[in-house]
Amino acid sequence: MEVGKHSDEENLTAQVVRGKVLWEANNCMGCHTIMGEGAYYAPELTKVVERRGEGYMKAVLMSKTPWSPRGRKMVAYGFSEEQANDLVAFFTWIGNTDLNGFPPKPDYKSTINTK
Numbered sequence: 001m002e003v004g005k006h007s008d009e010e011n012l013t014a015q016v017v018r019g020k021v022l023w024e025a026n027n028c029m030g031c032h033t034i035m036g037e038g039a040y041y042a043p044e045l046t047k048v049v050e051r052r053g054e055g056y057m058k059a060v061l062m063s064k065t066p067w068s069p070r071g072r073k074m075v076a077y078g079f080s081e082e083q084a085n086d087l088v089a090f091f092t093w094i095g096n097t098d099l100n101g102f103p104p105k106p107d108y109k110s111t112i113n114t115k
């Protein structure tokens with residue numbers, strides 16, 4: 001993967017790193033994708049900060065009951081405010097990474113060789 005070349009490493013703060021650790025430790029990729037990597041059960045999260053905003057995301061992450069306005073259930077992690085802030089910082093960093101045009105428009109599935 002080429003991400004290293006395009007990521008803005010000077011913005012990689014301790015808070016972003018804590019958010020990344022939470023992302024990995026809680027198997028978020030078992031349902032979600034970042035930059036297309038992960039599972040396709042739940043929304044792609046690369047641009048989630050832009051799409052949803054910090055307040056919405058914190059409500060989802062800190063919720064003590066499964067968040068599911070659209071039917072499928074997000075795990076009720078009940079994160080602390082600090083943990084939620086760490087995850088938002090991580091997603092902010094991901095969202096600002098130069099993704100070389102990802103996610104591509106229109107739908108990239110039409111260009112994948114599925115055999």
Ligand code: HEC
Pocket residue numbers: 022023026027028029030031032041042043045048051052057060067068069070071072073074075077087
């Ligand atoms: C069991 C599957 C599952 C796991 C594991 C999971 N999520 Fe989710 N998540 C969902 C589903 C499904 C939704 C969409 C719920 C809806 O809007 O109805 C969601 C929604 C979200 C949203 C809001 C996205 C949006 O566009 O509305 C964020 C942010 C989020 N999850 C972050 C995380 C993080 C961070 C983790 C790991 C700590 C995680 N999720 C783990 C299933 C999961």
